[in-house]
Amino acid sequence: xxxxxxxxxxxxxxxxxxxxxxxxxxxxxxxxxxxxxxxxxxxxxxxxxxxxxxxxxxxxxxxxxxxxxxxxxxxxxxxxxxxxxxxxxxxxxxxxxxxxxxxxxxxxxxxxxxxxxxxxxxxxxxxxxxxxxxxxxxxxxxxxxxxxxxxxxxxxxxxxxxxxxxxxxxxxxxxxxxxxxxxxxxxxxxxxxxxxxxxxxxxxxxxxxxxxxxxxxxxxxxxxxxxxxxxxxxxxxxxxxxxxxxxxxxxxxxxxxxxxxxxxxxxxxxxxxxxxxxxxxxxxxxxxxxxxxxxxxxxxxxxxxxxxxxxxxxxxxxxxxxxxxxxxxxx
Numbered sequence: 001x002x003x004x005x006x007x008x009x010x011x012x013x014x015x016x017x018x019x020x021x022x023x024x025x026x027x028x029x030x031x032x033x034x035x036x037x038x039x040x041x042x043x044x045x046x047x048x049x050x051x052x053x054x055x056x057x058x059x060x061x062x063x064x065x066x067x068x069x070x071x072x073x074x075x076x077x078x079x080x081x082x083x084x085x086x087x088x089x090x091x092x093x094x095x096x097x098x099x100x101x102x103x104x105x106x107x108x109x110x111x112x113x114x115x116x117x118x119x120x121x122x123x124x125x126x127x128x129x130x131x132x133x134x135x136x137x138x139x140x141x142x143x144x145x146x147x148x149x150x151x152x153x154x155x156x157x158x159x160x161x162x163x164x165x166x167x168x169x170x171x172x173x174x175x176x177x178x179x180x181x182x183x184x185x186x187x188x189x190x191x192x193x194x195x196x197x198x199x200x201x202x203x204x205x206x207x208x209x210x211x212x213x214x215x216x217x218x219x220x221x222x223x224x225x226x227x228x229x230x231x232x233x234x235x236x237x238x239x240x241x242x243x244x245x246x247x248x249x250x251x252x253x254x255x256x257x258x259x260x261x262x263x264x265x266x267x268x269x270x271x272x273x274x275x276x277x278x279x280x281x282x283x284x285x286x287x288x289x290x291x292x293x294x295x296x297x298x299x300x301x302x303x304x305x306x307x308x309x310x311x312x313x314x315x316x317x318x319x320x321x322x323x324x325x326x327x328x329x330x331x
Contacts, residue, residue, distance in 0.1 A: 019044065019124075020096075020131050021083045027095035030079050035070040036095040037102070042067050045103050045124075051111050055102050057240070057270050093136075097145050097201065100128050104149050108156070109307065116160040116309045122153050140192040144202030147188035151208035154178040154185065165316075166309040170217040182212040200235040203228055222251035239271045247280055255287040275306040282317060291321045 026040040038056070041047045047055075053063040074081065084092060107121025129146040136142045158172035167173075189205045207228045214220040229245035243265050250258025262281050271277050278301035285294035298314045298321075306314070 025081045027092040038066045039070040040099045111307045114308045117156045140195040141199040143192035144205045147185045147205035150185035154181040166313040203232040255284040259284045275301040275304045
């Protein structure tokens with residue numbers, strides 16, 4: 001298998017029934033976890049370097065160098081990339097889960113295309129998660145990831161309007177959500193949590209289940225969601241999770257409370273390259289009546305060249321804020 005590890009296939013070369021095996025093979029324990037995930041996303045999943053950089057909040061040169069170093073280590077150390085025996089899977093499982101999760105994330109919010117959702121990537125992530133669950137049905141994090149993909153993917157049809165523009169969660173037509181898939185996702189969450197071995201994918205799935213339980217946006221239990229994000233931070237103390245918690249806090253306690261968290265995070269150089277942070281700040285600043293600051297935040301998001309559907313949404317917000325803030329002409 002050294003040929004595909006040394007090459008840059010487009011993803012179709014490894015598509016099919018062998019792809020899950022290839023994920024395990026590429027997530028070799030001789031590589032550090034970050035390199036395993038980056039290399040596997042590029043070589044097995046076929047994601048371009050730009051997309052991987054966006055997912056990991058890194059620069060493209062940094063991602064490219066990480067891939068080169070991983071390949072060099074495989075070559076120089078004579079590492080044999082093979083499908084691991086069952087007893088070797090546990091040490092690789094976290095990286096495999098991460099790769100599937102990031103593949104779904106790219107499909108759910110794709111970059112470089114006009115569509116709001118890439119059904120091919122979302123479908124492949126769902127297929128891989130389902131196969132992994134059949135292989136390891138007693139691993140609660142595997143069950144949690146499958147539940148998360150089902151619950152989140154169930155909203156895909158409502159994420160774009162008739163013109164293909166992005167529709168935010170609060171504004172979605174919930175009658176378009178796939179309720180059967182959500183019911184299955186809920187059952188999986190309950191089964192995973194019943195094992196009393198919580199983990200980040202189970203908690204994210206529980207958050208998605210909270211959204212699924214709300215008949216309307218106003219019914220959303222934001223306090224529960226904020227509490228789940230706080231628990232999630234124990235397992236994944238990343239600024240991205242903290243930013244999501246800030247949004248939940250804003251809904252539960254008011255925009256000022258959420259802004260206090262986001263303003264602290266905005267000082268992070270890593271998060272500065274994440275458009276969603278600036279979009280969230282823009283929305284909360286607008287709610288606080290700080291229209292000029294909100295427009296500036298949205299422009300910061302635009303400068304990071306997000307996906308075209310997201311750019312259209314940001315531009316619409318800027319236009320609406322500008323119109324609302326414009327002086328009324330005398331007649």
